[in-house]
Amino acid sequence: MKSTITLVGLALAATVFVGAVCDGRMPPGVPVVEGPSASPVLDTLTFRVMAEDPAGEDVQYKLDYGDGSPVEWTVAGYPSGLRVSFKHAFAEAGSFQVRAMARNEAGLESDWSEAHPVSVELWDPAVPPPPDGPTTCTTGVTYFFSATTTHPRGDSLWFQFDWGDTVGNWSGPVPSGSSYTGVRSWSEAGSYPVRVRARDADERTSGWSEPLAVTVIKPSGGPPTGFRLAAAGSGLTVQLSWTRPAAGTPAEYVVLFREGAEFSVVARPTQAFYVHDPGGKTGDYLVAARFDTTLYYAGDTLNTRPVHSPEMTIYELNGAGNQGYGWSVATGAASAHDMGDAANAPLVDLFCTDFAVGHGGAIYTVVSPTYGPTDPGGGVPPGDWRESWFAHVTGGEHDPLPAYAGPPYRQDADIGNLPMRLAVYTAERHYALLRVNAVDNSTGTVRLESWFQPVSGLRLIAH
Template identity: 30%
Template sequence: MLLFIASLVPAQGSTVPDERVEWDGADSLVDLDSTSQKNPPETLIDPSDCNHPPEQPYIADGPISGAPGVTCNYTAYAIDPDGDPLIYIFHWDDGNSSTVGPFESEAMAAADHIWRRAGIYQVRVRAMDDNASSPWSSPWEVVVNSPPGQPVIPAGKSTILPREMTSFATSAEDPEGDKLRYIFDWGDGFFSTTDWTESGRALSIAHSWQRAGRYMIAARAEDSANASSLWSSPREVVVNSPPGQPAIPAGKSTILPGEITSFATSAEDPDGDRLRYIFHWGDGSFSTTDWTESGRALRIAHSWQRAGRYMIAA
């Protein structure tokens, strides 16, 4: 209960002493005889009728990157000191806004948006109750960017030696013309990244494999806005050491024309691969053996139809 001391202004020629007045807040205190007042009448307002604006909203969640034409979802909330329901305005920085609500104070509000063009956008949110609005939230930066196209299959040698340094090249196009770099997967647990180059321009990079084997290599492109392409189709690279030089073919040194005679040779393969032998008979003809294990000798027969001296090798 509020206690007021009211000094009533007497009519002309009379006096009225000060009186103690008790007020329970239900009514306004007004002098009904306005002709006796020097000032206009006043109304006492209950302090609980005052409205406080919502506090600055906070963007709680949402992607920081996306592609043009892809729906992005964001959530935000604000606190209203009076507990009033709130309407939220999401400003998307591309000339568009979204209004959602009402939501209870501190409840999470959600809104979706699609950016049509690549760019960097600052998302902001404002909350409003029936009488006042909050400040704008801190900006939430979103990078909208289209990823590069799939690179072409890396170009280079298909068969190389272990530890042989060999270059492979690829290229890709970026829809926005962003600068690109290429990441190569060599199929042996190692990756390499090129320098930056213009969209559509090919770049090459070198690699060597330490062990013989078959490796599937591929490349992908990354643009300057950190968007990545799909991996290219793979390309197989065979890393192989050649067999050692075969032994001089073993066999008879003098034979008759038309006589079928066998000759044998053997060789070692550094990688332990299976081998076959090709014999050059010196008369314009060649013979090839079946496959055999590394280091194992194989023999094959031949005959010469004319007399002469022939140099054979395998």
């Protein structure tokens, strides 16, 4: 009985296939797969797939990522010839071949596409050696501990210290292989194992180092706490504030600033705040409380240095890759995002367009994301796209950026002579310097580099 059912099933399938061919219906064309060719483990990648059906019917797709994940047809069909985005993250390192197949409404299937190779690697920073610093300290006195490690791609690194009683904030960045100095004071005597770890702009984190054993003893006096920093006035000065020491009232406070390698004293206030005019410079700040002849430093070093994001490629709105460009307020690092996905709206601060279908226009323009859904090129869905403003920079690259107060800021800026520099004012009230290094309208690509000021409202961008 089973043999009879199988033969009947095969006969019916053959009848459907022959009927479809006799009706002139043919399978879709072989899909084209586009996407990145290299990635760290667990990064979410976007692959674009397109196939055309001879009869213009909707097509379904299934993708084989080559990593053992399920290979299933999409539930919905998509218009013939439309590029469809699929997202995938590879859980393990290795070399993978991504393929796609298309199926039309008649159930006729294409051949598998050509394999798109993807190399997936572990790109975590190396585990740092134990921190370098003193092993005997006094409470209320600030000490310096240095750390270093490398990144397999040579990326810049941020460092975080575990001081034995608390874990500090992430600080940096510094170039791969360079030394970073952490600043710490303890309020209680005891033994403290000090460790350090590193992460990159993609938030890939190393393991903790082996500890440095530190013994702390307690004298009289103590440091200020709650050290804070904010933009002041028109965004050219820095307001510093802190909480008075619990140990008593100091003779004075000492405010220090470092543009290069060494700190220098810039003020000796008696109140727990100070507004510093750095003269357009950026750098690191420290504050200490003086009891008699002893200085007790606050545990944190705060800085106003802009975060540099190296040159990266984004695509015109109709290009073949990620079109959106935005900065992380947490790290200051820039990254590219697919504007075909409204979920990326909170991550995008700008995009480039020629205000036409395709990407061959002679003039490209940097535009606020709020204009994405109405761009003639199409492809950007409605969403909570953020508002950004731009102004051409005519002064020196290290000069403060113009204040945002209407003109000269606009929500679009034509790209002219290269390299071109733009001041950017984001929805979170952060300033950034954007440099457009290259435009290629034949490929729809734009190469951008930037410096992001992590202090909201501060216009200082010297780097």
